[in-house]
Amino acid sequence: MRRRLFISLVIAIGVLLTVMVGSFTYSSVEKRFTTEIEYDVYQLQEKLSAELARYSEIPVVLSADPRLKRLLRVPNSERLLKDTNLLLSNWNARLNSDVLYLMDRNGLTLAASNADAPQSFVGHNYNYRPYFQQALKGQKGRYYALGVVSDKRGYYFSYPIWDGKEITGVLTLKVDLSIIDSIWDQQKFDYLIADPLGVVFYSSRDEWLYQSLSILSDPQKENIRDSRRYGDSALSHLTKFTALEDIEAQEALHLGLPNKDRERVLVSNTDLGSAGWRIYGFIPTSNAWPVVTQSVLIFATFYGLLVLVLTAWLQTVKAQRKLARLNDELEQKVASRTASLEETNTKLRQSIQQYEDTQKALRQTENELIQAAKLAMLGELSASINHEINQPLAAMRTYTENSIKLMDKERYDSVKGNLNQLNELIGMVADIVARFKIFARKQNxxxxxxxxxxxxxxxxxxxxxxxxxxxxxxxxxxxxxxxxxxxxxxxxxxxxxxxxxxxxxxxxxxxxxxxxxxxxxxxxxxxxxxxxxxxxxxxxxxxxxxxxxxxxxxxxxxxxxxxxxxxxxxxxxxxxxxxxxxxxxxxxxxxxxxxxxxxxxx
CATH class of the missing domain: 3.30.565.10 (Histidine kinase-like ATPase, C-terminal domain)
Structure with a gap:
């Protein structure tokens, strides 16, 4: 009876420990997956932001080219149209962008880098696009959409063409977002990028494309379809949430199309910047089960072998010691990572202070360089300074010598006249010196x-x-x-x-x-x-x-x-x-x- 009870107790303890190991392993794997997707989502956000930033200022720079303004002044000139199409084509090839095109202030495309292509933008009117409307207000335009002509996804950067104080047209650069695929090639999990309404416009899974993360209202769907931003997509919801804020706060959720079984996934997301996009990374929780199964089998095998060799009491003691050791190691790792984080924060603060000191020194050096340039210019004008001062000095000497002789002859009225002349000459020299002194002083x-x-x-x-x-x-x-x-x-x-x-x-x-x-x-x-x-x-x-x-x-x-x-x-x-x-x-x-x-x- 005691033996049977002992065996039952050993088996019960074994089952309990197996469940604990499985739960601990699952929790550890889940945390590791969460950390990995947080890091990879952050890396994608950094790379994609840098890639988009590389293109964002290009329309601003190119819009100042006078050749674009000439075409907008004479839009019916065949020669200017041909030259501008060639110019845009050359720019587009150098920038490695998708399309570069010029519109008049009514939204009609006059010239494009793909003017000779079957799907040319020339002749199409895009005045309904937000990037065109933003540019007409004198702002930088940014917009993501599915191309009406090319049926290709792309991000649009635009800037107004200023002719004097008037906006006469808009220059737009379209970037093919296939660059995301090249950035994501080395990642191990699924991802998607959603707009501010939660509509997915880029994803590692095709079935998620142009669907909504949250449940959209009918007016929202109609507005999206009217904008022709994503074609005629059904805009099905991938989750049960009605607000994006609820999704952003989740660490795990069920994801999938309504007509399919949604799978539970771990999720991490981050904001992509001024565009209002968010990047989401997902790992199915089912990916953790092979690791958990392997861990449980290893532990069960180990426990069974240990039971065969040692008594239940020794097995229990060793299991407790092992768990204590694991806890100590975990605490040491946490302490080590905390210390490393504090050291990194200290280095970051030092780097920021060093950067501020460098900026201050740079501004001081720039001011000194401007002052040195002024003094160098005074050196070049030294000959003229000498000439301007020597003339009144020579006259002053003549008046002085003449005054001495007039004093001997007691002609005091003439001496007074000479002294008045000397006073005017001294004022002239002072004025000359003051001009150069004012010019040479440091700027306040x-x-x-x-x-x-x-x-x-x-x-x-x-x-x-x-x-x-x-x-x-x-x-x-x-x-x-x-x-x-x-x-x-x-x-x-x-x-x-x-x-x-x-x-x-x-x-x-x-x-x-x-x-x-x-x-x-x-x-x-x-x-x-x-x-x-x-x-x-x-x-x-x-x-x-x-x-x-x-x-x-x-x-x-x-x-x-x-x-x-x-x-x-x-x-x-x-x-x-x-x-x-x-x-x-x-x-x-x-x-x-x-x-x-x-x-x-x-």
Whole structure:
């Protein structure tokens, strides 16, 4: 009786321990699967976000090409249509994108990279697409949809074509999202990507495509079908949930089409960014059973063999010791991983601090470089400084010597006249020194960016006047209005204009009748300052690199002057461009925001 009870107890203990091992193994495998899919979903999100970010700014850059604007101005020109189709085709090939196409402001496609393909976008109107409507509002457009013409899934990036202050068209780039397949090739579990309504537009399983994670209302389904975003899909729900927020909070759920048995899966999801997409990763819980079965069989075999060798009491003691050891190891792993996480957080904080220090040093170096450029320019103007000061000094000496002689003759009225002349000459020298002192001082970074255009141009011309007179250069200055205010710092704007004048004086050194001009054009929201010369001009190759750091055509110089000038202008929201002057020579154009009384500088 006792033996039978003992055996029953051993068997009961064995069954109990087997169930515990199976449960523990299942829990461990489930946690491991959850950790793996969380990591892999995060990796997919990072790679896909980076891939989409690579394309997001391309329409912004390409939309500034003047060739696109010319076609929008003359949309019926066969030559411009042919040239623009070829241009878009070349761009599309270089970008390795799906399609690149240009629409007018009514949504009609005028030119496309696939103009010669059977499924050409040319002639199709896409004014109902949200990416077109976003671009017409002056915004960057982003949208995912199933192509109406190509029947291919794709993500669309768009940007308006600005002709002056008017939007005349929209440039759109379509990216084939088959890149997700290449990113996902090495993953071990199923995935899907859903839009903000929960509609699946990309999945590792074809039957999930264009279905909904949650239960959609009839109006929602009608709106989706009317947008033609996913064709005529049935939009069946893959889960029993009515709200996406409930799905996002789940660690496990039952997934599948309504007409099939839904399987229980572990789930992890993450937001994909500004597009509003979410990436979901799934592993069926049934994948854990082979591991659990193997673990249970191993334990049962081990337990059976142990029972045959040892007594039930020894078996129980060893089992307890083993479980205690497993718990200790688990606690050690948890402690080790916690310490590793704390160390990683410390390193991250140190990296952030190092990055902030580097940014601060970079800004300081940039300001010092601008100051060094100003001082270098003063060095180039030193000859004219010397000439401007020597003239009044020579006159002062003559008046002084004359006054001494008049004092001996007691002609005090004449001496008084000489002293008045000396006082005016001293004021002239002080004014010359003050101009160069103001120009050489460091910029107050906390000052308001509000500059008088009259003062900046007048000061620049005064600083350059002596040098231009010495070289026989004629100056032409045209300003249609007085009292113009622009969004810039006066000293830095003066530095830019003076640098352009100095470059112009060097360009006309070998010109028979050298001439340099400054012309101001005013518009409602901006002011353009044109600095031109009648020198030999600049070739097209030099124009492409003239604003690049360390690029120079001079025998002496670092090639940083124009780079610094453009950087200064762009910091105030303006632009600096080079072109050919109509009468020959080069022309630099500074464009800045115009300010009125009461306007706040940017």
């Amino acid at each position: 970074l906390e000052g308001k960016a509000r500059a008088s255009l009259d003062d900046a141009i007048t000061a620049s011309l005064k600083l350059s006047a002596a040098s231009f007179i010495k070289k026989g250069i004629q100056i032409a200055c045209y300003m249609p209005e007085k009292g113009l205010m622009v969004n810039a710092d006066t000293v830095q704007l003066e530095q830019v204009i003076l640098n352009l004048l100095n470059n112009a004086s060097q360009a006309v050194m070998n010109t028979p009748s050298p001439e340099i001009g400054i012309k101001v054009e005013t518009f409602l929201e901006r002011v353009s300052i044109h600095v031109w010369d009648n020198g030999p001009g600049v070739d097209n190759d030099t124009k492409k690199h003239i604003f690049s750091p360390f690029y120079t055509t001079k025998k002496e110089g670092l090639g940083l002057g124009l780079t610094i000038c453009r950087r200064i202008v762009e910091e105030f929201g303006g632009s600096l461009q080079i072109s050919d002057h109509p009468t020959g020579g080069a022309e630099f154009t500074i464009t800045l925001q115009r300010l009125y009384d009461g306007d706040t500088p940017q």
